């Protein structure tokens with residue numbers, strides 16, 4: 160998993176739970192990188208699991224809720240770090256329909272080691288999209304948080320429905336509300 164994900168998670172923890180608890184969580188997670196990440200480095204996804212697990216123990220917040228919250232926080236940072244990815248877009252539905260054909264393709268060019276999911280569009284209108292999310296990482300709560308963060312970024316209200324499928328996929332439906 161890319162370092163940019165780790166550096167943003169650490170930034171969120173510092174803001175939300177303070178420096179002291181962040182240090183403790185990183186210490187207890189006992190990762191090979193010892194809590195020091197560079198945004199262009201590449202680290203084992205298990206390290207993020209270890210960090211979020213320790214954060215959950217200390218805050219009492221369930222792991223999927225923490226991952227969802229992180230996704231929400233992350234959208235704005237990814238969008239600001241890659242302005243071309245959101246340029247000309249006015250809705251999170253447009254972002255979702257271009258993830259596979261554009262946004263994540265550019266990410267892969269920038270970071271060849273990135274381990275990206277696929278989001279195949281099954282159905283789409285201006286106010287609705289149905290996608291098939293496939294990833295060996297099964298990060299549905301991260302996807303949900305990113306979608307919610309994207310909706311907030313564009314000042315939209317959306318409903319998000321996620322239905323796990325057999326294998327390593329889920330159906331994700333996003334509906335824009337008036």
Ligand code: HEM
Pocket residue numbers: 160161163164237238241244251254255258262263266272273274275276294295296297298299301302303305306309
């Ligand atoms: C609503 C919009 C988005 C959704 C739902 C989404 C979804 C995801 C998910 C679920 C992952 C985790 C990997 C996995 O599931 O296997 C991921 C990784 C990533 N995404 Fe997106 N994404 C969105 C927008 C963006 C944008 C705007 C950018 C920036 C250009 C971006 C860049 C990345 C990067 C850098 C990674 C890390 C890859 C790695 O760790 O190796 N994403 N995305």
